[in-house]
Amino acid sequence: xxxxxxxxxxxxxxxxxxxxxxxxxxxxxxxxxxxxxxxxxxxxxxxxxxxxxxxxxxxxxxxxxxxxxxxxxxxxxxxxxxxxxxxxxxxxxxxxxxxxxxxxxxxxxxxxxxxxxxxxxxxxxxxxxxxxxxxxxxxxxxxxxxxxxxxxxxxxxxxxxxxxxxxxxxxx
Numbered sequence: 108x109x110x111x112x113x114x115x116x117x118x119x120x121x122x123x124x125x126x127x128x129x130x131x132x133x134x135x136x137x138x139x140x141x142x143x144x145x146x147x148x149x150x151x152x153x154x155x156x157x158x159x160x161x162x163x164x165x166x167x168x169x170x171x172x173x174x175x176x177x178x179x180x181x182x183x184x185x186x187x188x189x190x191x192x193x194x195x196x197x198x199x200x201x202x203x204x205x206x207x208x209x210x211x212x213x214x215x216x217x218x219x220x221x222x223x224x225x226x227x228x229x230x231x232x233x234x235x236x237x238x239x240x241x242x243x244x245x246x247x248x249x250x251x252x253x254x255x256x257x258x259x260x261x262x263x264x265x266x267x268x269x270x271x272x273x274x275x276x277x278x279x
Contacts (some may be wrong), residue, residue, distance in 0.1 A: 111174075113235070114270055117207050118169050120238055138232040140206060144177040150184050151196040157249040159279060161258045162200075162263060166244050166272040170236035173203040176245075179265035183246065185257045195258070196249040201237040209233045245273065 165171075180199055187195050208230030216238045239245065246265055259275055268272035 112209060114172060117172070117234075117236060118270065120168050120170060136197065138206070138208070138230075141232045141235055143173050144201065144204060144236060145173045145180065145199070147180070148199045148202075149197070150251070151187070152193050153193075153196050155196070157196060157251055159250055159252050159255055159277065161248045161250075161255070161262055162244045162276050163279065164260045164274050164276060165239045165241060165245055165269075166274055168241045169239060169271050170205060170207075170247075171201070171203075171239050171269060171271070172207070172234055172236045174234070176201065176203060176237060176268055179246065179268040181271055183248075183261040183265035186264060187250075187257070190257055191254060192194075194250070195254070198243045198247045198249075200247055201239060203235040203237040205238050206232045207234040207236055210270075213229040238269070245269070245275045 178200065180197075186195055187197060210230040236271075244252050246262060248262060255277060262273075262275045267274070
């Protein structure tokens, strides 16, 4: 299996590279959309009315890869599910739309005959990421006032899995 490239290569927010043509029907993203690890976006009881909302916000603008979002979701949802059962509502507020590409160059002896360098270097789609702005809400947890400490702990665990500094805000 191919190794993931270090995230510093994809971290900055840049214009998404799509095919640009003078004919609008030819403007598209070539190569398809890669498989997402993040599949569940809402967990818990969505119908019950809770009195407290905790949100995890990003302190910096950047891309966040889909496997980091899934890791954050799993670690924070696990602590809520084990202790509260279904007495909470957890929602991922970002979606990884941005396709990350890689132009893998051949290296080693004889690679000069295989590779054309950076000519036509559009790249294969290898992963996807959510484009996050500073102050944007990443995760939202709704629960009762008595369980705020537990919700804060769950969001702190999620923040440790994400590549940016995050802030937890409590709203009534």
